[in-house]
Amino acid sequence: MTTMGIIGCRVFEDEIVHVLSNDPEVERIYLVKNKENIGLLHKLEAQGLEPVVLPVYEIRDYLEQSDEFSVIVQLQEIGLHVDPARLKSKTYTNLSLMSRFADGILLFYGLCGHAFSRMRKDFPYIGCSLQLLQDRSAGESTRPLEDCIAAALGGNSRYREILKKHSDTFFLTPMWAANWKKAFRVEDELIPGFEFTPDSLRELGYRKIARVNTGLSYESDFEKKIEEFALKFGFEVIELEGSTEIAQKSYNIMQNMLLRPLKA
Known part of the structure; x- marks a missing residue:
């Protein structure tokens, strides 16, 4: 065994x-x-x-x-x-x-x-x-990996390189896109001193959303979720290759x- x-x-x-x-x-x-x-x-x-x-x-x-x-x-x-x-x-x-x-x-x-x-x-x-x-x-x-986005992008070095080019970008993988409200306690407002709103994200410097395509299709509405997020926050969508x-x-x-x- x-x-x-x-x-x-x-x-x-x-x-x-x-x-x-x-x-x-x-x-x-x-x-x-x-x-x-x-x-x-x-x-x-x-x-x-x-x-x-x-x-x-x-x-x-x-x-x-x-x-x-x-x-x-x-x-x-x-x-x-x-x-x-x-x-x-x-x-x-x-x-x-x-x-x-x-x-x-x-x-x-x-x-x-x-x-x-x-x-x-x-x-x-x-x-x-x-x-x-x-x-x-x-x-x-x-x-060890820095976080889940580093894992999706292929490693810490590539993650840092992408961050330098896209410092104004919010990254979403399929599971992040499907669960962002729960992840950031949008309904519960449990993050002290921070509201997950368009204004608060823009104050942090975000202007784009990255659709990190890992090649997996278990979340069938990934593209739809990205579009909904982009529309809600007024972000431009860019595509990044993941794995x-x-x-x-x-x-x-x-x-x-x-x-x-x-x-x-």
Whole structure:
């Protein structure tokens, strides 16, 4: 029995569907039963997969009865990044639980404002391999991604280059476009001292919106959502080429580490 755990932000929902639906070696997918995994469940089922949905405390019994390579996924809500302390606390709780029955855990997160910069020091004796999404840009040492946009654009270096050219641009991937109101607490107004309005974004210097095309089409109304956002905020829309390379390589590295440790 070999088990990989995935803990991630819902903003990476499509990338997780992509890596799992294109992995011929994964024999069983378990989803922790919670509301954040509902969209993931539907997208995986649309790809012909049949995940097992269980409360986290029941998964271990199923794993002990199997010799399969299994993947367990626990997604967390979009918008936790606005409160790094809460993001860290919730992730660490889920990480501690999953580490009891996973051989390795891949976090579909970047550093997220340094919420996870001390992760290895905070879990020095954890009984499984632990990894954030990794930037393996040519000619540079391996390091964690800065955030989810860096992952979608192919790495920290390319992200910084694009930021220099488009400093007035707000970036949206498909899942960001579908969930921006929830992510930025637009209805709840929970971000102290900040309102997510056209005036406030313009005061911050934003004038454009970037449609980051990762090549994934699980969110069928991506273009419509971008147009709605642009119309509401009065932004010009530009197109940027993204990819799933970071997500795929990070997943492959963790999988190889677990299944083929001598080659990883």
